Amino acid sequence: MIAAWRFTALVITILLSTTLWTSSAFGQPAPYDRPVDAAPQAKNIGGGYITPEVQKPLPRSYWLEVLDVALLAAAMILVSWLVLRRRNRAWLLLVTIASLAYFGFYREGCVCPIGSIQNVVVALTDPEYSIPIFVTAIFFLPLFMALFVGRAFCGGVCPLGAIQELVLLKPVRVPRRLDRTLGLLKYVYLALAIWYAAQPIADRDFVICRFDPFVSIFRRTGFAHMIGIGIGLLALSMFVGRPYCRYLCPYGELLSWCTRFASRGVTITPDKEIDCGLCADACPYGAIEKNRAVRKSCLYCARCYASCPRTGPMVPTVRSEAAASPDGGRS
Amino acid sequence: MSQIVVPTLGHRLQSIPRSWQRLTALCIAAPAGLIVLACIGMLTWSYATARIRAPHDEQHVLELQEKARTDAAFASELADEQAMQTEFRQQRAAKDARITLMLLLASTAFVASMKWLVSLRDRFVPLQSQFVQLRLPPRAPAAAGSRSSALRRPESGEVSAIDLSHVDRIVAEIGRSAEAAIPILQAIQSIYRYLPDDALHRVCELTEITPAQIAGTSSFYKQLRRTPIGEHFVRVCHGTACHVAGARQVTDELRRHLEIPEGADTDTQQRFTLDEVACLGCCSLAPVLMIDEHTSGRLTSLSAYDALQTFLTEQAS
Numbered sequence: 001m002i003a004a005w006r007f008t009a010l011v012i013t014i015l016l017s018t019t020l021w022t023s024s025a026f027g028q029p030a031p032y033d034r035p036v037d038a039a040p041q042a043k044n045i046g047g048g049y050i051t052p053e054v055q056k057p058l059p060r061s062y063w064l065e066v067l068d069v070a071l072l073a074a075a076m077i078l079v080s081w082l083v084l085r086r087r088n089r090a091w092l093l094l095v096t097i098a099s100l101a102y103f104g105f106y107r108e109g110c111v112c113p114i115g116s117i118q119n120v121v122v123a124l125t126d127p128e129y130s131i132p133i134f135v136t137a138i139f140f141l142p143l144f145m146a147l148f149v150g151r152a153f154c155g156g157v158c159p160l161g162a163i164q165e166l167v168l169l170k171p172v173r174v175p176r177r178l179d180r181t182l183g184l185l186k187y188v189y190l191a192l193a194i195w196y197a198a199q200p201i202a203d204r205d206f207v208i209c210r211f212d213p214f215v216s217i218f219r220r221t222g223f224a225h226m227i228g229i230g231i232g233l234l235a236l237s238m239f240v241g242r243p244y245c246r247y248l249c250p251y252g253e254l255l256s257w258c259t260r261f262a263s264r265g266v267t268i269t270p271d272k273e274i275d276c277g278l279c280a281d282a283c284p285y286g287a288i289e290k291n292r293a294v295r296k297s298c299l300y301c302a303r304c305y306a307s308c309p310r311t312g313p314m315v316p317t318v319r320s321e322a323a324a325s326p327d328g329g330r331s
Numbered sequence: 332m333s334q335i336v337v338p339t340l341g342h343r344l345q346s347i348p349r350s351w352q353r354l355t356a357l358c359i360a361a362p363a364g365l366i367v368l369a370c371i372g373m374l375t376w377s378y379a380t381a382r383i384r385a386p387h388d389e390q391h392v393l394e395l396q397e398k399a400r401t402d403a404a405f406a407s408e409l410a411d412e413q414a415m416q417t418e419f420r421q422q423r424a425a426k427d428a429r430i431t432l433m434l435l436l437a438s439t440a441f442v443a444s445m446k447w448l449v450s451l452r453d454r455f456v457p458l459q460s461q462f463v464q465l466r467l468p469p470r471a472p473a474a475a476g477s478r479s480s481a482l483r484r485p486e487s488g489e490v491s492a493i494d495l496s497h498v499d500r501i502v503a504e505i506g507r508s509a510e511a512a513i514p515i516l517q518a519i520q521s522i523y524r525y526l527p528d529d530a531l532h533r534v535c536e537l538t539e540i541t542p543a544q545i546a547g548t549s550s551f552y553k554q555l556r557r558t559p560i561g562e563h564f565v566r567v568c569h570g571t572a573c574h575v576a577g578a579r580q581v582t583d584e585l586r587r588h589l590e591i592p593e594g595a596d597t598d599t600q601q602r603f604t605l606d607e608v609a610c611l612g613c614c615s616l617a618p619v620l621m622i623d624e625h626t627s628g629r630l631t632s633l634s635a636y637d638a639l640q641t642f643l644t645e646q647a648s
Binding site: 166167169170220224231238275276278 | 371378428431432435442445446449577580631632633
């Protein structure tokens with residue numbers, strides 16, 4: 001049943017991405033050429049002024065764009081392998097730091113899948129707009145991944161998640177009802193983002209990017225109020241696990257829809273684990289209910305595995321078959 | 332799935348005393364926190380002064396421009412003023428960039444050292460090094476005449492040459508016919524706490540009981556055992572109430588932490604023998620285990636070793 005739904009979701013995403021791709025490949029891109037005479041000319045300024053050859057910022061080189069997409073895919077595969085197979089948090093933290101350094105501080109938080117929601121919406125509503133293929137790829141890759149293994153993107157790849165993950169100090173348990181109510185903000189934010197992105201070009205606004213709380217930290221510049229919000233949110237995320245991801249991130253909402261069809265994910269199974277509840281205490285995101293991981297809110301941090309006396313480091317593992325044999329392992 | 336054990340930094344740091352670690356972390360966290368606060372203060376100050384200054388500067392330039400339009404003498408003053416303002420802004424931008432970088436580094440150091448401090452405070456998963464104490468307490472000297480000294484397991488050196496005179500005495504007391512098999516085996520077990528092979532051979536020599544009968548009887552009854560028993564006998568209740576309350580998990584955890592090999596019921600150091608029994612009769616305390624005559628209830632998989640540890644420390648004292 002789940003496989004059938006996943007197949008449907010896959011078909012939808014593939015159709016959507018190919019539509020966007022072909023529209024960008026064969027569509028007429030809107031002319032974006034700043035006439036050279038619009039810039040100050042030597043005759044206006046006089047003196048030794050030389051008109052610069054380049055009148056607009058050069059786009060990022062093709063191969064660097066390819067590198068970004070490849071790194072995104074590689075990081076997601078690495079994260080899901082580390083979490084699902086190795087159940088190892090130490091290496092995951094290294095990947096998180098690397099992602100924060102590259103996608104956050106080096107690439108300055110752009111293009112990110114969260115913001116690309118708006119580009120996709122514009123591409124779907126405005127025939128004049130041609131979406132770059134890299135943006136399409138960056139939007140769909142984490143969703144594809146989530147259809148199979150869950151929110152690996154959130155775990156150690158997303159720079160916004162990474163910066164909150166790394167500052168988390170002493171998480172408080174958010175009451176379940178408050179947690180759910182605040183979680184509804186994501187729908188509001190998603191709806192607002194789509195609404196403003198779908199406006200005609202004169203009124204169009206990319207609210208996700210405009211109110212991205214951490215991008216001013218990545219760029220180390222920006223509006224004073226946004227820097228303030230960023231620092232405030234970081235201070236909050238020292239005590240509340242990833243407030244942006246859990247209560248605001250519209251892309252996280254899309255990903256959590258996709259995880260409904262995932263066949264793999266972080267699992268706390270009764271066979272291998274011992275139901276001691278340490279993992280539920282260790283989860284700062286309230287993603288373990290009744291000692292079982294809730295895939296749609298699991299943010300792939302692997303704290304449950306790190307806190308598990310069974311899979312924890314330096315603890316020898318014992319095959320449970322011996323204890324489960326009919327005579328209780330007696331000779 | 333095979334687990335690859337990677338010792339984390341936290342485990343490597345275990346050899347350093349906690350008070351030292353706490354002191355080091357505090358020594359990093361306190362100055363880093365002060366630097367963070369100072370940087371935020373400086374940035375705010377720089378922003379505020381620039382905001383306050385900007386309208387005045389702009390006004391001043393506009394006034395000078397107005398004057399320069401009518402009086403050429405003001406042109407150089409205007410140029411000077413503009414150059415000064417530009418230099419001020421550039422200096423501010425450069426200074427802010429340096430402070431921001433320092434802020435980033437200091438906040439990284441602050442968060443990292445605070446994480447270290449927090450991890451020192453609530454480490455509530457018991458680590459392996461703490462269980463070593465549990466497994467190796469000073470051996471309790473058995474009180475003379477008590478049950479445990481009377482039924483002591485033969486020391487490992489004695490196993491090959493056990494005192495078979497007990498067997499001779501028992502056979503003489505109980506009899507040599509095949510019906511005496513069960514009483515003889517019970518009596519032997521009450522002395523050696525298990526049925527040593529040498530003693531069983533001796534029984535065959537002395538009586539009419541065949542080795543096949545002995546093998547059949549000793550493997551049929553659960554009260555008779557052929558392998559040496561540990562110093563303490565741990566009975567984990569697997570009755571209905573205890574089963575529902577997680578007796579399986581308690582047993583699994585004890586087996587794992589006592590390092591009882593697969594298929595055996597006694598750990599390699601011969602300290603504990605683990606048995607699963609039907610019911611210990613105190614279902615309200617489920618899950619329950621008994622260590623010799625000492626009962627512990629309301630266990631979890633974590634507190635099960637605490638029960639063993641408490642028992643051992645009480646024995647030692």
